[in-house]
Amino acid sequence: MSDVTGGGSGADDAADSDDAAGADFDGAQRTGDVPTLSATDVEAGYDQHQVLHGITFESRDGVTCIFGPNGSGKSTFLKTMNGIVPVWDGTITYGDVDLTDEKPEDIVTHGIATLPQGGGIFASLSVEENLNVGAFTVDDADAIAERKAEVLEVFPALEDKLDQKARELSGGQQMMVSLGRAMMTGADTFLLDEPSAGLAPRLVDDAFGLIERLVDRGAQVILIEQNVRAALRLADYVYILAEGEVQFHGPPEDLSEEDELMELYLGL
Amino acid sequence: MSGSAPVLDRLPGDRRYWFLALGVLLLAWPFLFGSFWARIGLGALMWIGLAQSWNMIGGYAGYLDFGHGAYFGIGGFAAGIAMVQFGYPFVVGFALAIVVAAVLAYLVAVPTLRLTGAYFAIATWALAESIKQAALILEITGGTFGLSLPRSPDTFIGIAVPFAISETFFYYVMLLLCAATMLVTYVLFERHEFGYRVKALRDDQDAAESLGIDTTRVKRQVYVLSCVVAAVFGSVYAWYIVFIHPNDILAPIVTDRMVIMALLGGLGTLTGPIFGGLLVFLLQRLSSVFLGSSTFYLPLIGTLIMITVLFAPSGIIGILRGEIGRDDVRKNLKELGEKFDLL
Amino acid sequence: MSDGDTILKTTDLTKRFGALTANDEISLAVERGEIRGIIGPNGSGKTTFFNTVTGFYEPDGGSVHFNGEEVTGWEPHRLARRGLGRTFQIVSPFKNMTVRQNMLAVQTDDGRSREEKRERVGEILEFLEIDHIADNEARGMSGGQQKLLELGRVLMLDPELVMLDEPAAGVNPALEERIMDHIHELNDEGTTFVVIEHDMHVMKTLADTVSVFDSGRHIAQGDFEEVSQNEDVRKAYLGGTTAEDDEVPV
Amino acid sequence: AGLGGGPERDTFLLGAVTSLSGDLRFGGGVTQRGYDMWADTINREQGGIEIGGDTYEVEVEYADAQSNPSAGADAASQMINDGADALLGPYSSNVTLSVCPIAEQNSIPHITGSAESPQIWQEGYEYSFGTIPTVSIIGNEATSALLNLEPQPESVYVTGVNEPFSEATAVSMRTAAEDAGVTVENYELFPRDTDYTNVVSAAQNADPDLHLHGGHIGSHVDLVSAASQLGYTPNGFLMHYGVNTGSYKEGAGAQAPYTFGATVWIPSVDRSGGVLFDSPQAYADAAEAAYGSAPDYTQAGSTAAGIVYQEALKELNAAPPLSQDDKDELIGILEEIEVNTFYGNVTFEVGGEYHHNNINTQTLLIQLGEDGSPTIVGPEDAATGEPNYPVPAWDER
Amino acid sequence: MVDIGLFTQIVINGLLLGGIYVTIGVGFSLAFGVLEVVDFAVGEYVMVGAFMGAVLAPLFGAEGVFVIPIVLVVFFAVGALIQPLIHHVTTGDRPHPLLMGLVFTFGLATFLRGSVLTIFGPNSQDVPSSLLTGGIEVPGLGTFPVVRTVTAVFGVTGLAVFMYYLYRTRGGMAIRAIAEDRTNARLMGININRYQSIAYGAYAALTGSAGVFIGMTFNASPGMGLQYTAFAFFMVVLAGMGYLPGVIVAGIVLGLTQSFTAVYISGNAVLLVLFAIIYVVLLVSPAGILGKGEWAT
Ligand SMILES: Nc1ncnc2c1ncn2[C@@H]1O[C@H](COP(=O)(O)OP(=O)(O)OP(=O)(O)O)[C@@H](O)[C@H]1O
Ligand SMILES: Nc1ncnc2c1ncn2[C@@H]1O[C@H](COP(=O)(O)OP(=O)(O)OP(=O)(O)O)[C@@H](O)[C@H]1O
Numbered sequence A: 001m002s003d004v005t006g007g008g009s010g011a012d013d014a015a016d017s018d019d020a021a022g023a024d025f026d027g028a029q030r031t032g033d034v035p036t037l038s039a040t041d042v043e044a045g046y047d048q049h050q051v052l053h054g055i056t057f058e059s060r061d062g063v064t065c066i067f068g069p070n071g072s073g074k075s076t077f078l079k080t081m082n083g084i085v086p087v088w089d090g091t092i093t094y095g096d097v098d099l100t101d102e103k104p105e106d107i108v109t110h111g112i113a114t115l116p117q118g119g120g121i122f123a124s125l126s127v128e129e130n131l132n133v134g135a136f137t138v139d140d141a142d143a144i145a146e147r148k149a150e151v152l153e154v155f156p157a158l159e160d161k162l163d164q165k166a167r168e169l170s171g172g173q174q175m176m177v178s179l180g181r182a183m184m185t186g187a188d189t190f191l192l193d194e195p196s197a198g199l200a201p202r203l204v205d206d207a208f209g210l211i212e213r214l215v216d217r218g219a220q221v222i223l224i225e226q227n228v229r230a231a232l233r234l235a236d237y238v239y240i241l242a243e244g245e246v247q248f249h250g251p252p253e254d255l256s257e258e259d260e261l262m263e264l265y266l267g268l
Numbered sequence B: 001m002s003g004s005a006p007v008l009d010r011l012p013g014d015r016r017y018w019f020l021a022l023g024v025l026l027l028a029w030p031f032l033f034g035s036f037w038a039r040i041g042l043g044a045l046m047w048i049g050l051a052q053s054w055n056m057i058g059g060y061a062g063y064l065d066f067g068h069g070a071y072f073g074i075g076g077f078a079a080g081i082a083m084v085q086f087g088y089p090f091v092v093g094f095a096l097a098i099v100v101a102a103v104l105a106y107l108v109a110v111p112t113l114r115l116t117g118a119y120f121a122i123a124t125w126a127l128a129e130s131i132k133q134a135a136l137i138l139e140i141t142g143g144t145f146g147l148s149l150p151r152s153p154d155t156f157i158g159i160a161v162p163f164a165i166s167e168t169f170f171y172y173v174m175l176l177l178c179a180a181t182m183l184v185t186y187v188l189f190e191r192h193e194f195g196y197r198v199k200a201l202r203d204d205q206d207a208a209e210s211l212g213i214d215t216t217r218v219k220r221q222v223y224v225l226s227c228v229v230a231a232v233f234g235s236v237y238a239w240y241i242v243f244i245h246p247n248d249i250l251a252p253i254v255t256d257r258m259v260i261m262a263l264l265g266g267l268g269t270l271t272g273p274i275f276g277g278l279l280v281f282l283l284q285r286l287s288s289v290f291l292g293s294s295t296f297y298l299p300l301i302g303t304l305i306m307i308t309v310l311f312a313p314s315g316i317i318g319i320l321r322g323e324i325g326r327d328d329v330r331k332n333l334k335e336l337g338e339k340f341d342l343l
Numbered sequence C: 001m002s003d004g005d006t007i008l009k010t011t012d013l014t015k016r017f018g019a020l021t022a023n024d025e026i027s028l029a030v031e032r033g034e035i036r037g038i039i040g041p042n043g044s045g046k047t048t049f050f051n052t053v054t055g056f057y058e059p060d061g062g063s064v065h066f067n068g069e070e071v072t073g074w075e076p077h078r079l080a081r082r083g084l085g086r087t088f089q090i091v092s093p094f095k096n097m098t099v100r101q102n103m104l105a106v107q108t109d110d111g112r113s114r115e116e117k118r119e120r121v122g123e124i125l126e127f128l129e130i131d132h133i134a135d136n137e138a139r140g141m142s143g144g145q146q147k148l149l150e151l152g153r154v155l156m157l158d159p160e161l162v163m164l165d166e167p168a169a170g171v172n173p174a175l176e177e178r179i180m181d182h183i184h185e186l187n188d189e190g191t192t193f194v195v196i197e198h199d200m201h202v203m204k205t206l207a208d209t210v211s212v213f214d215s216g217r218h219i220a221q222g223d224f225e226e227v228s229q230n231e232d233v234r235k236a237y238l239g240g241t242t243a244e245d246d247e248v249p250v
Numbered sequence D: 001a002g003l004g005g006g007p008e009r010d011t012f013l014l015g016a017v018t019s020l021s022g023d024l025r026f027g028g029g030v031t032q033r034g035y036d037m038w039a040d041t042i043n044r045e046q047g048g049i050e051i052g053g054d055t056y057e058v059e060v061e062y063a064d065a066q067s068n069p070s071a072g073a074d075a076a077s078q079m080i081n082d083g084a085d086a087l088l089g090p091y092s093s094n095v096t097l098s099v100c101p102i103a104e105q106n107s108i109p110h111i112t113g114s115a116e117s118p119q120i121w122q123e124g125y126e127y128s129f130g131t132i133p134t135v136s137i138i139g140n141e142a143t144s145a146l147l148n149l150e151p152q153p154e155s156v157y158v159t160g161v162n163e164p165f166s167e168a169t170a171v172s173m174r175t176a177a178e179d180a181g182v183t184v185e186n187y188e189l190f191p192r193d194t195d196y197t198n199v200v201s202a203a204q205n206a207d208p209d210l211h212l213h214g215g216h217i218g219s220h221v222d223l224v225s226a227a228s229q230l231g232y233t234p235n236g237f238l239m240h241y242g243v244n245t246g247s248y249k250e251g252a253g254a255q256a257p258y259t260f261g262a263t264v265w266i267p268s269v270d271r272s273g274g275v276l277f278d279s280p281q282a283y284a285d286a287a288e289a290a291y292g293s294a295p296d297y298t299q300a301g302s303t304a305a306g307i308v309y310q311e312a313l314k315e316l317n318a319a320p321p322l323s324q325d326d327k328d329e330l331i332g333i334l335e336e337i338e339v340n341t342f343y344g345n346v347t348f349e350v351g352g353e354y355h356h357n358n359i360n361t362q363t364l365l366i367q368l369g370e371d372g373s374p375t376i377v378g379p380e381d382a383a384t385g386e387p388n389y390p391v392p393a394w395d396e397r
Numbered sequence E: 001m002v003d004i005g006l007f008t009q010i011v012i013n014g015l016l017l018g019g020i021y022v023t024i025g026v027g028f029s030l031a032f033g034v035l036e037v038v039d040f041a042v043g044e045y046v047m048v049g050a051f052m053g054a055v056l057a058p059l060f061g062a063e064g065v066f067v068i069p070i071v072l073v074v075f076f077a078v079g080a081l082i083q084p085l086i087h088h089v090t091t092g093d094r095p096h097p098l099l100m101g102l103v104f105t106f107g108l109a110t111f112l113r114g115s116v117l118t119i120f121g122p123n124s125q126d127v128p129s130s131l132l133t134g135g136i137e138v139p140g141l142g143t144f145p146v147v148r149t150v151t152a153v154f155g156v157t158g159l160a161v162f163m164y165y166l167y168r169t170r171g172g173m174a175i176r177a178i179a180e181d182r183t184n185a186r187l188m189g190i191n192i193n194r195y196q197s198i199a200y201g202a203y204a205a206l207t208g209s210a211g212v213f214i215g216m217t218f219n220a221s222p223g224m225g226l227q228y229t230a231f232a233f234f235m236v237v238l239a240g241m242g243y244l245p246g247v248i249v250a251g252i253v254l255g256l257t258q259s260f261t262a263v264y265i266s267g268n269a270v271l272l273v274l275f276a277i278i279y280v281v282l283l284v285s286p287a288g289i290l291g292k293g294e295w296a297t
């Protein structure tokens, strides 16, 4: 248990040493703390079918987890934040910027990267091209080269595979490509939708390791997971969604007092 | 589904009376309006039947058959060849049309139904064109000269026809065939579990297979059935129109019409092809009445097709059932507008 | 060939995709009444094995026996009607049909009447606790409900053996428990299961025996404890996680 | 709506079925102008047709065959339904072949001013007639005239498009060449949408004196452009149908001059005229004035069809609307009739393979000049000018 | 006996014919590969391009070649505006997106053909050119008709430009990413509407200008579109759908098949042979003769 708290303070350490990490990871965009991604009374859905009934949410430093039963609207909510699903009502802001009506391709430019469920790599593009697509919104060639070097430092396994088509990689390596690609955007905030789903346990470990590394570098991570046990080891703050509403939010410690919630929604 | 009540449910009075009235109208049609309208009526009935035959494979089973018209032509030529080259009565030609279409459809089905989507569409289209080209070269089909069928036969299945072989007679034949096609579609695809199997394989072939559905066989059955229906109409059409030519009854436009009719009416629905068939047939046939000697109906139909696909993808039936309301169109327009963000 | 207790037996089953051997001489026997787990790294050939056994892939070598009968190369629907049911890794409901129609589409040779079939649909939906949405279209169902529907459809076959490909993936823990309960219940009634799953908690709870796949080969077999202590397995598959670490860190 | 016969009226109602839309709309327009020309002229100049002292105006009502046999049959039926006294036929043989049986079933006279396929007459329809000789005659006679030019050609290459009219044309050309004892290097049909360089290369390799081609205007254009691209120059190209139309000139552009063609009528032909129009030139002038374009033989044949009706109706001497007996009697009159028109003498064969076809109008061999205007260059008794023969090579023009 | 002079000329004819097909196949293949649109309107773009040549050439001293820049610009703009409509009908939760796309473009094709027919009448029109006339005779080989040779060069150049753009530029990378997954491409900051419109516009521009060349080679007629739609389908099926480099091979195969069938078998059998080849290739190797097309499901 103390380990986990340690992980959380690890994120703080990273924030302290922000200057160093920030400079070589992403010199151009980041100056101070990562802006808070927050949602206020968000309603959204598909066609006539409303899924989210007023969600209020705020990202924290480190990892903010979203749990909830299937179909509770977790992915939908994530997609309102990255712009894929239009917001019916309510607002979404990132620091001072209003994202509510922005399109996904514009939201990325503010520093919010998404890792869609399954990784969403471009299978017929090479690994290097996948990374380059990640930097699509970046015009500065030097910055791109720097970030690529950074990604390869974090994931040395990708070094020899740069010219290979992404589909030829193993599941775990593909996950590295998608995370690396997300890093290439120069984002400070990462939206991850079930990064461990369908992965073998060893790869699940790898995926969570990667998340830790992102946090170490000062990024905020919003994480949807069904692998609640593993995710809780990383979590700094937890939201529980059910039927399109927030049922609980608070630090993981508080969760232990909510036996009923745990039982009902998390099966713990 | 949106709130507005389906138009079909808003008919005043008992629905059965409406159907009864419609039945009486259909039966009395040639006597009420004369021979020209009998011809228009029989044309409409034929096209409704053909649209439904496409709907079986294209709508219910989800296989975009872009060569379906070939079976209409094959039916026509089977009947024509039997009557012209061998001097048999129509009824033999009719039987031949069914047999030839069924056998050919089966042979085609075996390799072709392994393809899906655009590949199936293009393969069937290429096959239909090959058949047309072959018919233009072969001697038995009359080659480039086509076939002139014997005129005014005045017996049907050996029995003298009292009112001669006139449009009135053909009107009732088409009415009968069209009704039979509707009935078969209703029973097989809407009532029987066979229909569930067909829809299942349309949605997910592997899943269907894993649930005991012999998808290869079901697909084949639907394909052969739909092709035979088209051929049946083709044979009667040949008998009626007397002169058949590959460029007419094997033309790709025959398929195109069926597809458009089924789509505009509402794919994979029983009544969609009725509305789509009526609309397109009448638009085309009566365009000269409204537009004079102009080809203006072509861009008009083109525009109509585009608008339908854009705003009413479930077809006329979708509008009648109230699935597509004003709100949907507005939402659609808004989404479309967003896609014009190009700079 | 096989004794009465073996319901499924593969011998040197091989499947290649071009240069890749996805299943390399896999020999495996499943006893009637057991729940067999299959684990292995991503891409180790688990799903391919399912597909080859159930007739979706033509094997490049080896044989499959089901209920003592050689069924190698049989078409899937034929196997299904013999009582070999399966689900898919990616859920595949018939989206344009209602839940009930999804169930009724299932085809069997058992000569059940229409009424009997409908009755059975009701029973199964009730058992899975999704009878309240029987007449909803499948497209509007949540991912979890779709998983239940898949299980329900398979049950319409009255299968003797059910092969489940990652039934708990992406499923919320609460629902996961429910699915496991259903499997146990059906197993108690005599249905044999083969389950692919990456969730070790599920594996541990369900499986009587676990088979481990790696690079297309069947490298180990044993009960969960045995297998999870195996060095090769730990290295290839489990990694650093102590799979038995069920403790919730809060 | 109503049954046949129709109400009392004091006009003759002629139902014209023709393709006003679709692929054949161009030809449909030509026949329409031909029929209108007749109706307008007779109404204007004679107040209509004189029957027993009264004159009855002529009314032509059109129904669109949409270039499609099935719609053609519907259109004919529509006209009959509207009580037409007689039918004027559609453009193109395919549509005609579906209209003839309708005329037959309803026992109504039907004269077509444009369909040329020999098939129509072989069927032996009792109620259908045609003013234009079948193409098997036109192609044959034009080819014979061409083969008589000096220096006498020794070999020909025959091509045609694989559709009824064109095949019949090509066959007649081949027959004429064989009958004249000229070597036929090759006889080949191909689909309309083919590439002509291959046709031309094969022909070029055979190196014939003449190239004979049966098809419609588009195929002529493709053939001459491929020929000019590959530098294929036989002593002459004979093509039928329609080299003297504006459409061919527009399509072929610089390649149009010197092409030989066949026709049964052009404005400059020397024919004595008679009923309604004094001479071919008078007709051409009137048509030019009315429509702003020079008439071709299809239009003339269509007008002639009207004139034949007019004379036959006079002889029948029955006021409109015609009874069924009148119509049957009209058929008998048509079989016997001989009318002297600007288009030539019209009489219809009875029996044989040309049953009810007017095969007596003389075929003319024409050649386009530098400016694209046609000159009659054969047969000798009809020629009004000298042919430019052999024609200059493409790069010497 | 095979005549060598004729034989080499037939080869030349076939290759140049193939070049003409390449001009149509390139854009069509791009449209299919990137946008997943099976575009029924392709032949009508050719037809409209040819008519623009016929109508505008007189303004440039009866020279069709000078019309091409205008056609490029106009078609690019129009294509860019049509693309969002096609995108709209093939996405969202519509049933049968593929059919919707097919039928929409069928409607578009009918609209274009009908409009040209209504405006210009049914006649064919000459697309004049004095630059591209006659043929170049190469002794021992045969004659290379100038207009066909230039058309083939245009097609191959178009292919090279497309390949360069797709595989060597940022925009091309974006387009390939879109082809793979539209939603994920957006999440990378790619304005998919813009790049899809660029792709479709480029396809339309290339196809429209191919129309001008084809007009100069043959002529412009309202009914010509259908056969080019057919040829475009031939091309992508043989090339493998969406596989651009296959287009050249497909063009050569089609052109040679056509010319050899016409001369050595029967002119009448040409289309029968072509359609039969398409059917058989689809059954035997749906990914094209090179086996590299995308095997769509
Ligand atoms: N594209 C869509 N169209 C229509 N309804 C959708 C769509 N995507 C999701 N839904 C519905 O919205 C609801 C919420 O779905 P969502 O994917 O947000 O759930 P989730 O919490 O992410 O579930 P899971 O844990 O299973 O991924 C569900 O009822 C689902 O059926
Ligand atoms: N249809 C196919 N064509 C070509 N290769 C395939 C095909 N299906 C699977 N493969 C390959 O075979 C190997 C085994 O795949 P399989 O799907 O069986 O793995 P798995 O064990 O189920 O993995 P996971 O746990 O990720 O689902 C992989 O390398 C995969 O890429």
Ligand SMILES: [Mg+2]
Pocket (backbone or CB within 6 Å): A074, A075, A076
């Ligand atoms: Mg989700």
Ligand SMILES: [Mg+2]
Pocket (backbone or CB within 6 Å): C046, C047, C048, C089
């Ligand atoms: Mg798997």
